[in-house]
Amino acid sequence: MIGQVGPGPCAARPWVAVLPVKPFALSKSRLQPWPGADREELARTLFLDTLRALRTTDDVAAVVVVTDDPDATALAVARGVLAIPDHPRAGLNAAILRGAAHAQTIAPGAPVVALTSDLAALRGSELSEVLAAARDHHRAFLADHTGRGTTLLTAQCPAQLQPAFEGSSRQRHMLSGAWEITDVDAHSVRLDVDTEEDLRIARRLGLGPHTSRLLAAAATGRPR
Numbered sequence: 001m002i003g004q005v006g007p008g009p010c011a012a013r014p015w016v017a018v019l020p021v022k023p024f025a026l027s028k029s030r031l032q033p034w035p036g037a038d039r040e041e042l043a044r045t046l047f048l049d050t051l052r053a054l055r056t057t058d059d060v061a062a063v064v065v066v067t068d069d070p071d072a073t074a075l076a077v078a079r080g081v082l083a084i085p086d087h088p089r090a091g092l093n094a095a096i097l098r099g100a101a102h103a104q105t106i107a108p109g110a111p112v113v114a115l116t117s118d119l120a121a122l123r124g125s126e127l128s129e130v131l132a133a134a135r136d137h138h139r140a141f142l143a144d145h146t147g148r149g150t151t152l153l154t155a156q157c158p159a160q161l162q163p164a165f166e167g168s169s170r171q172r173h174m175l176s177g178a179w180e181i182t183d184v185d186a187h188s189v190r191l192d193v194d195t196e197e198d199l200r201i202a203r204r205l206g207l208g209p210h211t212s213r214l215l216a217a218a219a220t221g222r223p224r
């Protein structure tokens with residue numbers, strides 16, 4: 001069964017991360033504008049902090065950003081990260097599948113990890129712990145901090161990823177046979193920022209520098 005214990009044939013290689021990014025201007029509809037910082041700016045810094053942490057994670061060899069946003073594309077490319085278009089725009093799971101297929105072309109046989117791009121407090125060390133736990137399973141996932149959704153899904157072979165994100169995705173990933181990673185806390189990997197309360201929690205946990213600077217500038221009215 002997919003998800004059972006035991007490494008698949010593609011195991012023991014560094015990971016390729018797939019990072020789907022919705023156009024910033026259309027993102028974060030549940031996030032009330034923070035005083036002095038609008039949703040679009042926040043969506044951008046959440047992405048930048050997620051990407052920054054990913055690039056400092058030892059066992060992540062490459063990142064594939066999937067987006068239709070020229071700004072997100074430029075920010076990725078400026079950091080030496082590959083960005084591919086999200087065409088035809090068919091939603092989050094289709095974007096992840098596109099990214100996973102592309103991962104196979106740039107690193108054949110490498111395992112793949114798909115994450116949401118709103119992990120504002122993400123720490124590379126915690127992501128490494130999660131990836132180490134995922135290594136023993138063909139497919140694995142991590143529930144988000146609410147216990148309803150998913151922030152991360154892995155597959156040793158990208159063709160087996162079967163992403164079922166959005167809404168109650170924890171249950172869908174469980175029912176699909178993916179292994180739920182429960183033996184690591186990894187608060188920063190579970191914390192997707194959708195609401196103002198999530199942003200407050202991320203602030204307490206330790207925001208990445210981009211969102212941190214944005215909120216600091218917003219508080220003082222300084223330009224950023």
Ligand SMILES: Nc1nc2c(ncn2[C@@H]2O[C@H](COP(=O)(O)OP(=O)(O)OP(=O)(O)O)[C@@H](O)[C@H]2O)c(=O)[nH]1
Nearest residue numbers: 020021022027028029030066091092095116117118
């Ligand atoms: N490429 C791509 N990424 C997506 C798409 N939909 C969502 N995402 C990304 O997937 C992650 C989870 O998205 P959501 O939290 O469901 O959506 P959101 O627009 O960020 O927030 P809401 O407006 O509150 O739903 C975010 O990092 C989004 O940027 C899509 O259609 N294409």
Ligand SMILES: C=C(OP(=O)(O)O)C(=O)O
Nearest residue numbers: 149150165166167169194
């Ligand atoms: C995309 C997801 O979450 P949300 O839409 O709540 O951010 C998910 O949990 O699969």
